Amino acid sequence: MSESRAQDAASDLGPGSRRRTWAELLAGRAERQRQGLGRGHKLQESAVRLLRRHLNLSDLLLEVEGSACKTLCLNQLMDPEASADLSGSFIGSALRDQASRLGVPVAVLSSRTVASSIVQICASSGEPSPRVLLNAEQRKKMSSLLEVAQYLLAHSMFSRFSFCQELWEVQNSLLLEAVWRLHVQNIVSLQELLESHADTRATVAWLFRDLCLLCEQMEVSTQHTDIARAMLSDFVQLFVLRGFQKNSGLRSVEPAQMAQLAMDVLQRMLMFTLEALATELQDESPAYRAVKSWFGVFCGHTYGAAVSTDAPKRFFSHTLTQVLTHKPVLRVSDAVQMQRDWSFAKTHPLLTSLYRRLFAVLRPEELVGHLQEVLETHEVNWRHVLSCVSTLVICLPEAQQLVKDWVARLLARAFESCDLDSMVTAFLVVRQAALEGPSVFPPYSDWFQASFGSTRGFHSGSKKTLVFLFKFLSDLVPFEAPRYMQVHILHPPLVPSKYRSLLTDYVTLAKTRLADLKVSVENMGLYEDLSSARDITEPHSQAHQDVEKAVAVFEHTGKVPVAVMEASIFRRPYYVSHFLPALLTPRVLPRTPDSRVALIESLRRADKIPLSLYSTYCQACSTVEEKKPEHAAAGVKAEAGGCAEEPLGPLAAALRELRAAMTDPSQYDVLSAHMAVVSERLSSALGLGEEDGSLEVSQVQLGVLAPRLEHREQEIADLLLTSFCQNLIAASSFTPPARQGPWAARFVTAMCGRRLLPVVLTRLCQLLRHQGPSLSTSHVLGLAALVVHLGESRSALPEVRVGFPAPAKSLPIPEFFSSLLTFGTAETSLFCLKFCTAVISYFLFSCRFLAKVRLSALSPPTSLHTVLPVYRTVSWELPQLSAGAETAFFFCSQT
Numbered sequence: 035m036s037e038s039r040a041q042d043a044a045s046d047l048g049p050g051s052r053r054r055t056w057a058e059l060l061a062g063r064a065e066r067q068r069q070g071l072g073r074g075h076k077l078q079e080s081a082v083r084l085l086r087r088h089l090n091l092s093d094l095l096l097e098v099e100g101s102a103c104k105t106l107c108l109n110q111l112m113d114p115e116a117s118a119d120l121s122g123s124f125i126g127s128a129l130r131d132q133a134s135r136l137g138v139p140v141a142v143l144s145s146r147t148v149a150s151s152i153v154q155i156c157a158s159s160g161e162p163s164p165r166v167l168l169n170a171e172q173r174k175k176m177s178s179l180l181e182v183a184q185y186l187l188a189h190s191m192f193s194r195f196s197f198c199q200e201l202w203e204v205q206n207s208l209l210l211e212a213v214w215r216l217h218v219q220n221i222v223s224l225q226e227l228l229e230s231h232a233d234t235r236a237t238v239a240w241l242f243r244d245l246c247l248l249c250e251q252m253e254v255s256t257q258h259t260d261i262a263r264a265m266l267s268d269f270v271q272l273f274v275l276r277g278f279q280k281n282s283g284l285r286s287v288e289p290a291q292m293a294q295l296a297m298d299v300l301q302r303m304l305m306f307t308l309e310a311l312a313t314e315l316q317d318e319s320p321a322y323r324a325v326k327s328w329f330g331v332f333c334g335h336t337y338g339a340a341v342s343t344d345a346p347k348r349f350f351s352h353t354l355t356q357v358l359t360h361k362p363v364l365r366v367s368d369a370v371q372m373q374r375d376w377s378f379a380k381t382h383p384l385l386t387s388l389y390r391r392l393f394a395v396l397r398p399e400e401l402v403g404h405l406q407e408v409l410e411t412h413e414v415n416w417r418h419v420l421s422c423v424s425t426l427v428i429c430l431p432e433a434q435q436l437v438k439d440w441v442a443r444l445l446a447r448a449f450e451s452c453d454l455d456s457m458v459t460a461f462l463v464v465r466q467a468a469l470e471g472p473s474v475f476p477p478y479s480d481w482f483q484a485s486f487g488s489t490r491g492f493h494s495g496s497k498k499t500l501v502f503l504f505k506f507l508s509d510l511v512p513f514e515a516p517r518y519m520q521v522h523i524l525h526p527p528l529v530p531s532k533y534r535s536l537l538t539d540y541v542t543l544a545k546t547r548l549a550d551l552k553v554s555v556e557n558m559g560l561y562e563d564l565s566s567a568r569d570i571t572e573p574h575s576q577a578h579q580d581v582e583k584a585v586a587v588f589e590h591t592g593k594v595p596v597a598v599m600e601a602s603i604f605r606r607p608y609y610v611s612h613f614l615p616a617l618l619t620p621r622v623l624p625r626t627p628d629s630r631v632a633l634i635e636s637l638r639r640a641d642k643i644p645l646s647l648y649s650t651y652c653q654a655c656s657t658v659e660e661k662k663p664e665h666a667a668a669g670v671k672a673e674a675g676g677c678a679e680e681p682l683g684p685l686a687a688a689l690r691e692l693r694a695a696m697t698d699p700s701q702y703d704v705l706s707a708h709m710a711v712v713s714e715r716l717s718s719a720l721g722l723g724e725e726d727g728s729l730e731v732s733q734v735q736l737g738v739l740a741p742r743l744e745h746r747e748q749e750i751a752d753l754l755l756t757s758f759c760q761n762l763i764a765a766s767s768f769t770p771p772a773r774q775g776p777w778a779a780r781f782v783t784a785m786c787g788r789r790l791l792p793v794v795l796t797r798l799c800q801l802l803r804h805q806g807p808s809l810s811t812s813h814v815l816g817l818a819a820l821v822v823h824l825g826e827s828r829s830a831l832p833e834v835r836v837g838f839p840a841p842a843k844s845l846p847i848p849e850f851f852s853s854l855l856t857f858g859t860a861e862t863s864l865f866c867l868k869f870c871t872a873v874i875s876y877f878l879f880s881c882r883f884l885a886k887v888r889l890s891a892l893s894p895p896t897s898l899h900t901v902l903p904v905y906r907t908v909s910w911e912l913p914q915l916s917a918g919a920e921t922a923f924f925f926c927s928q929t
Contacts, residue, residue, distance in 0.1 A: 125182050126191055141193035144186045149200035151179050156209045166210035166247045167258050176212060180219045187221065194222050198230035210244040214265045224272050225292065234295050242302045245269065249327035250320045263330075270331045273300050278348040303328055304353060308360045311382055325384055332391035350395045355408055357388070358422065362413040366458050369416035370513040373462065376417050377469045378424040378707065379714040385418075389425040390703045398433040401426060402440050409459055420466040427467045427474050428710045429703035431776075434475060437467055445485065449492045449499045457506050465518070471713050473783045479521045486527035493527055503527060504536045511543055516553040519544040523555055577608075577616035581630075583789060584617075589629035590734045590792040594636050602642045614647060620654035682749060685715040689757040699765035699774040706780065713784050719750055720789055733844050734792050738836040738854070741799045751797035754785055759816025771819075771880045782823040786831060795834060795850070803854040806865040814865075818872035821851050822880065 129147065133140035155175050159165070168176060186192040201208060217224045231237045245266070252262040277296030307325045315322050332350065364372075378386060393401060405422070408414060426433045444460035447453055467475035476484075486493055486503070493503040507522060523544055529537045548555060587595040601609040623631065634651075637643050692708040699705065743751065758781055765774050785794050801809065801817065809817070824831070825848040833844035836853065845853060855870070857863045 142196045145193045145197035153207050168211045238298045241299050249324035252327045274349045278345045329388045359412045362415050364416045367513045376421045378428045378710045381421040402436045423466045429706045445492045452502045483525040504540045511547045577612040581616045588633045618651040620658045685719045688712045688715045696764040705777040735835045741796045747793045762816045807861045819876045
């Protein structure tokens with residue numbers, strides 16, 4: 035029979051159809067049965083979900099109770115005032131009786147009753163709305179109510195689903211803290227509550243509103259801060275886990291709706307903060323507090339052990355992408371014009387704090403790679419991208435070389451395929467990094483010369499690459515700052531003679547643009563910082579700055595500065611029209627010739643000052659001497675002092691903020707952020723373009739017997755030295771020197787610029803040689819540490835030639851400090867003993883981090899040479915210290 039059925043089935047097939055076997059027919063039937071069972075189960079779940087979502091519990095209870103009773107009588111029993119005095123078993127028994135009388139499930143009745151009581155608690159404060167936090171009395175009532183709910187839940191007398199539906203009916207009356215406490219007390223989790231609401235858009239809007247209020251109110255009252263921080267942390271943990279978890283069984287079974295909800299809430303909060311930062315955000319305003327609090331969630335401890343290491347990393351990467359691509363309305367031309375206003379010190383501190391928190395999770399290689407990927411695949415907000423680059427090179431020293439390598443790759447790609455996007459990115463990134471100063475990144479002039487000033491340059495491959503380079507530079511001319519064009523003119527790309535016309539055309543175009551801007555290359559100052567994007571000063575104003583700097587260099591070297599000699603030959607229009615008139619400004623000549631008089635005489639003897647101009651200067655000085663009003667000199671000096679003090683206020687404020695951050699000196703990113711601000715304020719205090727990070731001379735000449743400083747210079751030096759000493763004492767009270775991180779070395783680097791280093795050394799000479807016994811203990815300790823760090827930088831610093839008595843040769847920095855120690859009297863000998871002991875002790879303690887490295891194995895030029903001159907001096911002069919010092923060295927070498 036089976037064979038006949040098979041034949042009948044086969045006969046029904048059309049022509050050309052393959053006959054199926056019994057096994058195939060049975061397999062198809064089994065598959066359809068399994069699919070039918072699965073569809074039936076899904077259909078049943080959908081039906082139950084549909085009934086639950088459309089069940090109106092309020093109408094049901096009114097129907098079974100009658101229209102006259104609109105309020106459950108058990109609400110009085112569950113009143114917060116009464117429930118505190120009643121046991122959970124008593125309330126549960128009453129609920130069971132009431133449910134039996136009404137003919138409804140006790141779990142449904144209990145859920146509605148608890149929800150009604152929560153609403154009463156949230157509305158009982160009498161405080162003005164809007165709020166998200168409970169007060170102390172409300173928390174007490176809430177605690178009692180949740181104990182009852184826990185009893186009902188433990189005895190299967192509570193329906194979480196019905197409870198969630200009741201809460202969503204009155205969501206506008208709920209305080210966010212009440213919802214959070216339901217989660218903490220395991221009544222209903224945040225995830226379950228959020229998943230139970232069908233309207234995702236309304237849920238996102240409600241969460242966004244209340245989270246903004248929570249962030250605003252977090253810092254208002256200290257008594258609520260811990261609770262608010264815990265609430266925010268729990269919500270963020272949930273959103274990050276559900277929104278950014280990947281390849282997890284947990285993610286595979288949860289609804290996609292929850293993942294989308296979590297990402298939407300996080301996205302709206304981030305957009306809110308970025309929009310707020312784009313406006314003029316006032317400190318301590320509600321919006322400022324909200325942004326500050328929300329950025330606080332980007333910390334590793336926010337997520338704890340509940341979130342896997344992958345989810346926060348994906349969240350941070352996603353956030354960084356959103357920041358970099360937020361409202362990409364600025365064009366490249368806008369970025370070229372405005373990027374000088376996007377340096378680290380000028381970026382809003384809240385935005386830089388966000389960057390630093392994001393950097394804490396991602397490695398420097400990942401950050402640079404992420405930046406590159408975003409720039410290649412998205413339209414970006416150039417302001418955010420470039421401020422991110424500044425923060426990156428400031429706060430992560432490892433990233434500085436990575437950025438250089440990235441720029442090199444961009445240039446290689448740009449010239450390989452004439453890729454304009456790569457070229458634009460390379461120039462913008464390198465200019466932005468150079469804005470942060472030479473201690474962080476090479477000056478733009480050095481980079482441009484190194485990249486295009488030799489036959490190994492990227493542009494030297496062919497005529498096509500040369501045309502590409504000069505076309506790009508020409509396109510920048512209408513938008514870029516004059517200083518960049520000056521760099522391109524003074525340090526032009528190396529071009530073969532047969533293509534010289536390309537360079538000539540560009541130089542002509544750039545000079546025309548500079549003329550339109552009333553900036554002349556010929557009138558450019560001798561010491562202008564071409565790496566800076568600051569505004570160009572007027573020639574006469576720049577000339578006065580050049581004179582001050584030339585006098586300072588001459589004072590410390592005894593020779594006419596090279597820049598002045600070169601200008602007298604190659605830049606004669608500026609030298610004759612601006613520099614010499616500024617140098618030969620008539621004044622009352624001092625009885626003892628000063629450095630300015632000596633410089634003028636040196637230039638006259640070298641035939642660098644026309645005789646007629648020199649005669650006019652001498653005659654004018656005589657006239658000024660004859661007409662000098664009484665007390666005029668004092669008045670001029672007082673006026674100069676008042677002007678000098680004006681820019682020191684911001685510098686002093688930045689130094690105070692740096693000291694406040696010394697509670698954790700190991701936080702490199704935080705201290706680097708403050709040091710960047712200090713460096714910018716220091717440059718402003720010294721004058722525009724005065725710090726270019728390059729030391730023009732290989733020697734610094736000082737008058738040891740009578741060191742002198744201008745009033746303004748001494749004020750700046752005292753500010754820096756006092757700040758260093760205070761910072762060292764503050765940091766050492768929290769962390770020993772070996773674990774303080776590189777803040778001290780970074781501070782010393784800021785003091786080693788061309789203009790500032792002679793000032794600092796002169797002030798140290800005054801203090802150590804002439805005022806040593808009067809220094810306090812904290813100053814002795816601080817200056818000793820400063821000497822150690824300056825000694826560590828000996829290879830990068832010029833040698834020092836003292837005036838009298840003249841040594842046979844110039845002294846390295848450590849030898850110079852050793853020469854300042856005198857043992858003429860008992861008082862000075864005691865000071866030298868204290869100072870040398872402090873130097874050796876700080877050096878030994880700062881070496882303790884080399885726990886597994888023997889001190890004797892350290893390279894002498896980089897370690898022991900820092901303190902050996904001081905050690906030899908004190909051992910020679912005070913033999914009784916020798917044994918103790920040798921013991922200290924031996925002990926350190928064995929640990």
